[in-house]
Amino acid sequence: MNAAQKHSEDHADTPLSAEALLAEKQRLEDLYRDKYTREISVMFTDLKGSTSLTETHGDLATRELVKIQNKILNPIITHNSGVLVKTMGDGTMSYFESGIEAIRTAVAFQKAVNNRNNRSTDQLPIEVRVGIHTGVGIVEESDIYGDVVNVASRYESLAESGEIYISDATWETVDNKAEFYTRFYKESVVKGKKDKVTVYKVFWNEEEIKRDSEIDHPAQPSSHTKIKKKHLISLSGIFRLTAAVILMVGAVYALMYLMDQEYTVETIQETRTKQDVATDPNTE
Numbered sequence: 456m457n458a459a460q461k462h463s464e465d466h467a468d469t470p471l472s473a474e475a476l477l478a479e480k481q482r483l484e485d486l487y488r489d490k491y492t493r494e495i496s497v498m499f500t501d502l503k504g505s506t507s508l509t510e511t512h513g514d515l516a517t518r519e520l521v522k523i524q525n526k527i528l529n530p531i532i533t534h535n536s537g538v539l540v541k542t543m544g545d546g547t548m549s550y551f552e553s554g555i556e557a558i559r560t561a562v563a564f565q566k567a568v569n570n571r572n573n574r575s576t577d578q579l580p581i582e583v584r585v586g587i588h589t590g591v592g593i594v595e596e597s598d599i600y601g602d603v604v605n606v607a608s609r610y611e612s613l614a615e616s617g618e619i620y621i622s623d624a625t626w627e628t629v630d631n632k633a634e635f636y637t638r639f640y641k642e643s644v645v646k647g648k649k650d651k652v653t654v655y656k657v658f659w660n661e662e663e664i665k666r667d668s669e670i671d672h673p674a675q676p677s678s679h680t681k682i683k684k685k686h687l688i689s690l691s692g693i694f695r696l697t698a699a700v701i702l703m704v705g706a707v708y709a710l711m712y713l714m715d716q717e718y719t720v721e722t723i724q725e726t727r728t729k730q731d732v733a734t735d736p737n738t739e
Contacts, residue, residue: 470531495550496557496589496625497603498537499611500528500621502545503582516579521545524581527567528560535560538598546611550599554589554621554628558635561585562659569617569660584618586611589625609645610654619657626655636664639675 471479500522502508502517509517525542532539537551537560551557564585572580588610590603606622614620626637640656651673658664 473489486534489517491593492591492597493594494589495552495592495594495599495603496554496587496628497548497550497592497599497607498557498585498587499608500524500547500561500583500585502610503584503616507580512579517545520581523571524568524583527571527581528564531560531563531567535563540597548599548604548608550592550594553624554587555630555634557587557625557631558619558621558637558657561587562635562657565617565619565659584616584620586614586620587625588622589628605653606645609647609652613643613645613654617660619659620656621657623653623655627738635659636668638667638672642676642692659679689731 502521508520514635521542521544524545525547528547529539535551535556537556539547539549541548544671549550551560563584564615566620568581570581586607586609590601590606592599592601592603610620610622620640621637626632636658637655638658640654642651643654645652658667
């Protein structure tokens with residue numbers, strides 16, 4: 456055994472201190488984060504009404520629809536540089552490096568499904584809904600994890616058949632916002648989130664786009680506006696308090712002034728009385 460081997464074995468037998476273990480743990484966590492953590496746009500799709508389809512038409516008919524759906528979707532995901540992570544019964548989960556790639560996939564998917572339904576009027580229609588959210592996630596070789604995944608799933612569950620819902624986080628990543636007709640749609644409560652989430656709807660059907668563009672929709676509630684309202688409430692409270700203090704101080708000064716005036720009058724009267732007594736010839 457040479458000296459290097461002996462040193463290595465001696466070092467291996469030496470127990471690590473608590474500080475060394477914590478430092479190694481931090482090093483591994485940093486390494487894992489740098490290698491597997493990054494911003495992604497997660498897309499969920501779901502075959503709407505699959506339970507009722509199975510009950511009405513049987514398992515094989517529903518399975519065939521799922522197969523057709525995936526056959527339509529998978530090439531579109533690949534074309535837009537996405538990664539299909541998994542299929543989950545009648546749904547799918549995939550991710551993209553940018554929000555616009557996810558949106559392009561969702562729009563192309565809905566259009567392709569609609570074209571298939573129009574061509575195959577004698578077959579069961581495929582009705583799908585899509586949800587997309589952008590955030591930091593853990594991207595491993597065969598799966599993705601993190602809050603971004605959970606929230607994307609919530610957006611998909613909010614959507615109805617034929618709809619594409621995206622988060623404000625996804626919408627903010629889009630540089631060319633004119634590429635698709637998209638607008639604020641609503642705020643909604645979702646499981647696992649204390650505050651309401653902001654929902655944008657991406658329109659893909661030309662007739663629906665035309666109808667929607669002719670409607671005067673309410674403006675999106677702005678988080679800045681909400682903060683501003685809170686500040687206004689705080690300021691109004693400060694103004695009320697300041698006014699109350701000013702009134703109190705004014706009342707005190709007024710009372711002091713009246714007391715001083717009364718004292719002055721009494722002093723003058725007393726002085727005049729003394730002077731009158733001193734100058735009265737009948738005074739002994």
